[in-house]
Amino acid sequence: MKPLIWTGPGLSLRFSALLCVWRNRGCGTVGREAAMKKKGKVTESSGNVFEDTGLEDAAELAIKSDLVAAIYRTITAHGFKNQTEAAVRMGIDQPRVSKLLRGYFEEYSVEKLLEFLAALGNDVEIRVSRQTRAKRGHIRVRAA
DSSP: OOOOOOOOHHHHHHHHHHHHHHHHTTTOOOOOOHHHHHHTTEEEEEOHHHHHOTTHHHHHHHHHHHHHHHHHHHHHHHHHHHHHHHHHHSSHHHHHHHHHHHHTTTTSOOOHHHHHHHHHTTTOOOOOOSSSSSSSOOOOOOOO
């Protein structure tokens, strides 16, 4: 597999999530370490780091990582004293919040991540709009 380096908004959390997914699945080296071995070889990202690495469930992983980023921003913005406080609101224990914020989110469904956002005081809205030109639409997460 060729080394990939990603740049762009919000990719640092996605990249750390990607590393967690790769470690859990035993996929090997990715990112800066791999790129350093082959100096000068840089591949431009498509915008979905999971897709760039060839993971089958790339679209779902991208959605989940965006939801986790929104959870992280919510916890930070609400000024919880610690992760335990956030965990109580989310209905899980503190170690699970810690793992989630470090990118280990594969055990959670998209629905459960949406429930976490609501439990933390967010209004979650799903909007469907028709695109006449596209054969297939897109799924994306936009956090206000």
